[in-house]
Amino acid sequence: MSTLVITDPARLPILFQDALNAGDVDAVLALFAPDAGMRTVTGETVTGAEALRAEIGGTVAARGRLTNVQRHTLVGADTALLVTDWTMEIDGPAGARVAPTGTTANIARRSTDGGWRFTLLNPLGLA
Template sequence: MITSIYRTWWRLLSDDVGNPGTNAEQADDLTRSEFLRLMTMGLVSASAGLSVDRAFAQMPSDTTPVTDLDKVYDAWQDRFNAGDLDGLLALYAADVTYINPDGAQLIGQEATRADYAGLLALKPKIEIGDRKHAVYQNIALTTNHWTLELADSTGAMQKLTGGGIEVVRNQDGAGWLFIIDDASRSAS
């Protein structure tokens, strides 16, 4: 992942001659994935060895099961906006299939944790709207549109939009859990 971030950072900060610097034309072509990679690169550089796990260690976690399907996105949004990594992952099945914004398919909570850790360290805020559910017994297909705000390396606020499509399953005592989360979809 660090190599991917470095390559993106270098490509975005190199001008046509190959010298480091800012190139306005390249900055205009910045995709959501490239922006998030660039932000992670800045965070890693700025943290000077502070581990993300230690940064989140002091935060209280909400791992309360969500038993009302209509409250799943509320809980996810609240935990995401609070930077509650453990609480957020408590909404995922242990063997979840998570497709990140780059389209990489990650299996399990630990792979999902690693992907979210860098993003949550940036203290983003998300608003999830246009939520829809199609339910079959204890499984639901859910969709949404979201708006994400976070500061770039200069402190300027950036607004990203997209959409999600997820499959959740009611796990009785564990409530509704994400079993498939595809964050690579764009909002239409």
Template sequence: MSTPITDLAQLPPAFEKAMNSGKLDEVLSLLAPGAVMRTVTGGTVTGQALRDYAAGSIAGNAQLSNGPSRVVAGDDIAFVTEDWTLEITTPDGNRNKATGTSTNVARRVEDGGWRYAILNPLGTA
């Protein structure tokens, strides 16, 4: 990502586009330093483990589709929810489809742009 995302509404579509185009560095550029993600199996990943998890999704030709986002924002922090669908090829070659509602936290970082600090695709589940 070369230009900071200053319009919070553009963060979810930017994440979707980066994931679907298979651009790991773009996906990671949308994450705040120290970001954490709750995986679809309920564990959490951060740092190198988060990078590896995203790389695995890309290797599985992940295709993400986000529904409309709902945002509650303060000065430098925001709560972002959205419905999503993800299709991915598993290591055994099967194509799987999952859906859910994410509950994510974004924060404004030093460059003035918004990035995800917490990704929780399982929502309240």
């Protein structure tokens, strides 16, 4: 099985969007470094593969539909800051479809194979 090597960190938000919208939890998780973490939209911090799988799986189960618009990609050495505007259409707790929006500040790192992976996702941006 081959692993996709992402040579441009600016592609990560769109690859994340496409994999999530396809309901492919494994493809989303393949975009993360092994030791990655994220801050959820509720403000909780999760780290590690199983916690990320549960978080992404919950979004897929709620029929999440993500739209990402890349604002900035800043690269220094083997680290990138990705600032992205997002809208997430999702089934709310009462079953109604809701569409929260925000700006995320994510960090990616270049690995030894030259590919980029998310190390930290913060969909709440500066909030």
